[in-house]
Amino acid sequence: MDFIKKRSTGKHELDVVIVGCGPAGLSAGLAAMHHKLKFRLIEQEDSLGGSVYHYPRQKIAMTAPMELALVGKVRFGEVQKEALLEFWQGVVSQTGLRISFHERMEAIEPQGDGFLVKTNRGSYKTRSVLLSIGRRGTPRKLGVPGEERTKVVYRLIDPAQYAGQSVLVVGGGDSALEAAIALAEQPSTEVVLSYRSDAFSRVKAKNRQRVEGLQAEGRLRVLLSSQVRSIHEKTVDIEERGQVVHLRNDAVIVCAGGELPTPLLQKMGVQFETKHGTA
Template sequence: MDQYTFLYLAVLVIAIAAYLGRQRRRNDRHAADLRESIESGLAEPPSLHPSIDPLLCIGSGSCVAACPEEALGIVDGKAVLKNASACIGHGACHAACPMQAIQLVFGTEKRGVDIPNISPEFESNVPGIFIAGELGGMGLIRKATEQGRQAVEALRKRKAGAWEHDVVIVGCGPAGLSAGLSSMQHRLRYKLIEQEQTLGGTVYHYPRNKIAMTAPVQLALVGRVKFGEVQKESLLAFWSDVVAKTGVQIAFNERMESIERSGDGFLVRTSQGTYPTRSVLLAMGRRGTPRKLDIPGEESAKVVYRLTDAAQYARMAVLVVGGGDSALESAIAVAAEPGTEVTLSHRGGAFSRVKQRNRLALEAAQQAGRVRVLLDSAVRFIEPHSVGIEHDGSLHTYRNDAVIVCAGGLLPTPFLQELGIQFETKFGTS
C-alpha cells in the first residue's frame, strides 16, 4: 500500500467516523426528546399529524428538515414524531418525504379525534350547514382553499329565500377567505367573520419559518396562484394584498356564539350581532375558541391568546397567564428578548404535566431575575398600563404593556353536536 492510498483511506475512515458520530448524537438527542414527551404525557398529537410507515421510511431526514416546529426526529434510522404537542399539521413533512412514507391522520390508536361527517359537496348532515378546511379534517392549505371554493359552489345552488344573507362564513383562514372570494364572484350576500384580530387562521400562528404549499391553488377573482415553498410571512402578505385588491369584507374580532334553525335557514348570533342567513359555512380551525379570563379590560388590544413572535415584546412589561407548556414556553421566549419584564401567573400551586426541559428553563430564567413567577394567583383586571393580580392574600398592581393568555381553548365539537351535526371518531386514520 503506497502512502497516497493510505492517506486516502485514513481520510475516508475519519470522514465515516465523523458522520457516524453525528448520526449517533442526533439519534440520542431525538430519542431523549421522545422519552421526555412520553414521560410528560404529551405524546398524543392534538390535531392532524404525520403517521410514518417504518417499512417505507429510509431515514433520510427530509421530513425532519422540513418541519419548522422540530416535531420530528430520527431514532434508530427511522423518522418518529418525537414532539407531538408541537405538531400543527401543515403537512410540510408529507410533501418532503421522498418515499411517500408519511400519511397525515387524525387521532391515534389510544386517542380518537372527532371529525364531522360531510358530503362530497362539504354539506353536513344538517341541510344548509357546510364545513370546510381544518374543522372538516383538512389542514393542508391548498386543499382547505379548494374546499372553501367548492363549498360556495354547492351552497349557492340552494333555494333562495327572504334572507338577509345567502351565507355566513365563520373563520378567515385559507378555507374561509377562499369562500369569501367565491361569494363575491357569485354576487352572494355574505358575511365573513373572524374571532381574532388577524387574517390567516391557524397559519397566522405558525412559527417564523418555511411552510410547504407545493401545488397551485385556484382563488375566485384572483385565478390560479402557484406557490413552491413559501414563508408564513410571505403567504400572509399575499393574502393581505388579495383582500386589499378585491375588497372582500371581513369582520374581525367577531366571535360566533350560536346558530339557531329558523324556518329553512338559520340565525347566526355573534359577539356583534345577529344575522339571518340561508346557509352557514363553518371554516374555523379545530383548536377552538381561546378560553377567556372573563375579567375587566380583557377586550383590550394588548391581550392575545398565543405567542406568535417574541421579538415584538422587546423592552416591554409582559404578563403571561397559564400553567401549561405553552405558557412556560411563551414566558421563557419573551424573557430572552432585550429589556423585557416578564410575569407568569398560574392559578395552581405547581406546574404539572409540563416538559422537564421547560420546567428547568423556567427555573433558570426565574433565578436569573428574568421572570417573576406567581403561583396560586389570579388576574383580576387589565388596564392600559397595568394589571391587577391577586396572590399572597392581597391584590397587587404591576406595570404592564402586553398580556399573553395561554389557558387553552374551547373546542367547537360539543356546540356542533348540539346542532345535530354527526361526527366520526378517527383513531389514526385520514
C-alpha cells in the same frame, strides 16, 4: 365548495354564509367567488388571519403548498407572520373579496331547506353554512380574583412593549413558551413562566431547549406545578407545590388555550366526538 354549489337552488338570499376568515375561510371565500355563489364572509375580529393574526410579532408560521381559487398555486415554507398576513391582504385586494369584519355569529337556526344565520349585525337566510372558526375559540380564563385588571391580556403581540417590566406568562403549550422566550429576550425584563403541570410534555423540542437555556442564564424563572391564586396591582400570588409565593408584577399574559363555542354549536345540531372527555 363544489358540494355547496350543488346544493344551491337560487331561491335563497345567500348560497352560503362563511364564518371565520383565517386561511380556511379566506380560501372558501375565494372558491365562492370562483363559483359565482351568493355569499357573505364574516369575521368577528378586525382583521383576517385567524390564529396567525394573534401570533407574536415576527413569529415564524409553518405553511404547506396550497391551491387558491382565483390565485393559483401558493408555495410557502417557513414565513414570518407579517409576510403571510401581507400576502393574504394582497390576495383580498387583488380579487376584491369582501369580508365583513367585527361581525360575530350568534345563532344558526334551521329554516325550511336552509338556515337562518343571526349575527350581531343582522340575519341572513342561506342555503348552506360553512364554519371555518378553527380551534382558537374564546381565550380560556384563569377564574381568579384580579383577572379583570387591564394588565391581564390573553395574547402577546409585541414583546418590546414589556421591556423593563416584570411579566408573568401562564400556560404550558408552545404559545406560552414562545411568549416567555420572546419576553426574556427583551432588555431588563423579569419573566416568570407558570404552568400547572410538572413538565412541558407537548411542546416543540426547540422551545423546551430554549426555555432551559434561558433558565440556565438566569433570564427566565419557571414555576412548574403552580397556579395563579390572585392578581393585584403590583404583585401576583402563585401557589407552587403547596406554598404561596408573592411576586412583583406589571403584566400577566395568559396563554391557556381557547374554549370553543361547543354549547352553541350543539344547539345548532353539530355533533361532537369526544376523546378522553374533550371535544
